[in-house]
Amino acid sequence: MSQPMYAIPGSVAANVPVEAVADPTVAPVARTVADVLAQSQVEAVMDELDHDLVGLAPVKQRIRDIAALLVIDKLRLNQGLAAQTPSLHMSFTGNPGTGKTTVALRMAEILHRLGYVRKGHLVAVTRDDLVGQYIGHTAPKTKEVLKKAMGGVLFIDEAYYLYRPENERDYGQEAIEILLQVMENQRDDLVVILAGYKDRMDTFFKSNPGMSSRIAHHLDFPDYSHDELLQIGDRMLGTMNYRFGTGARDAFGEYLTRRLEQPHFANARSVRNALDRMRLRQASRLFEARDRELTREDLTTIETPDIRASRVFGASP
């Protein structure tokens, strides 16, 4: 009875036979890129990205690079070489409506499937969630957000608001310092993505060089071209169960051409707003004919007049 009845962690019981049976579920050691690709979901992720997002070539290219590094790192590990987790903190800059938030949402899932973050959830915050109202309020608030984001992606929208140079007693600086510390020390646990408009983010990084140098990937989101916007419009309509009637797609193309020349154009966001207004016009058009029996066709089709009624067409001479 000298042996305890329970197993003590760390101690090896001498009388337990160690079975050296190879586990059939473990794949053989990969030596080629194709082997690794077959074992992981990298390719599926890349295809899906190409398929789901219109344009954004530089962004897709960078994600492809990150995925490639993961594959090569796995091969390096198999050869016994050192493979360090790369720094994945990113900054997304670009004009309104270029898809920064959309890509950030996808990024959490992508990084999770590539195996860079453990849980793959996204915590989206703005200045209000990080910066406190009085002395001693900021640090716990920021830390709480950071703890929630561990194992996933922390997305800070409009990150330039964190730093307010005009007020030297602003608590934003404190939040930035805590962020920097965690970004540096817990690179394996958390990926931070900062997003904002290009010019303001540039001033933000200029006044916080520490932040800029800790972010490995500065991604600039280009504006969409006319064709890409049209494609985005098609996709949006598709997901809302609508479609363009005869000639309506051309009218929408013309609408975009005119709208692009006007100020305050917010890319995909403007497209979505335009489509929402067209849905309103379609609804009131159908509403007028009280006794008409509406078919599935009627309910899903956006006709040319719905688009032509826009004030964009009226404004031109």
Added chain:
Amino acid sequence: MMTNPAGRITQGQFSFLPDLTDAEITLQIEYGLNRGYAWSVEYTDDPHPRNTYWELFGMPMFDLKDAAGVLMELQNCRKTFPNHYIRLIAFDSTRGVESIGMSFIVNRPKVEPGFQLERQESVSRTLRYTTRGYAANAPEGERYGN
């Protein structure tokens, strides 16, 4: 105390085992998170077994997805109170339970002097027993040399 010769206090889970490593603690936290528990970190330097309510370190951590957040808070607490007892407790907010689901000690003072058994003579040969931690003689905050 024949069953506990080292004088280590035994409270909550795993307290008869050797101290858990950080990797083992992470696994336990992960288990709790998967069951929807909210973790918090507590500390004390009063080792008495009836000392049920310890001091809360920071806020209870709701809505966490990963153990790294809890571990970060724990390291923070260890840095602040290296010679205190620190435990992790998991609050189960399920309706009808609403109580502590898990609790285990993750940090101990370097030396645990143990308890004295006091016998008090009372009326008609009655003996009253009580225990008193040797460390508890010093004022709070100075009990384990810190």
